[in-house]
Amino acid sequence: MLNQKWILVTTKTEIPVLGARVVSGSPAGPIAIFKTLDDTVFALLDHCPHQGGPLSQGIVHGNSVTCPMHAWNIGLEDGCAVLPDVGCARSFAVKCVGDDIYLQQDQLAEP
Secondary structure, three states, rough: OOOOOOEEEEEEEOOOOOEEEOOOOOOOOOEEEEEEEOOEEEEEOOOOOOOOOOHOOOOOOOEEEEEOOOOEEEEEEOOOOOOOOOOEEEEEEEEOOOOOEEEEEEHHHHO
16 A cells, blocks of 8 residues: 555545545546545445435435435445345545545545
8 A cells, every 4th residue: 555646636625524525537537535424434436326316415424324305225335225126336446644535546446
């Protein structure tokens, strides 16, 4: 991880608590950056594994987000749906330095 290149994508102050911000322009697609109540930051592809709903518009609770389309609960740590639902949204490594949020450059390529 020491040799990885990281790209500054946003700051914590730009994301509301229990909310998200979408980062566009990545070859991987739109990436939702989430901030939890305890100020932890996670990044997922902004597509629910069910039918592609915008996870960034969902409700964040604990370390999960509920998709606004069909109420699937998606874990923010790994992007996987909570049982009984099955499927995973692509997750991305996040690094926070002070208020700055970085994503790992090599993960931003197309899958």
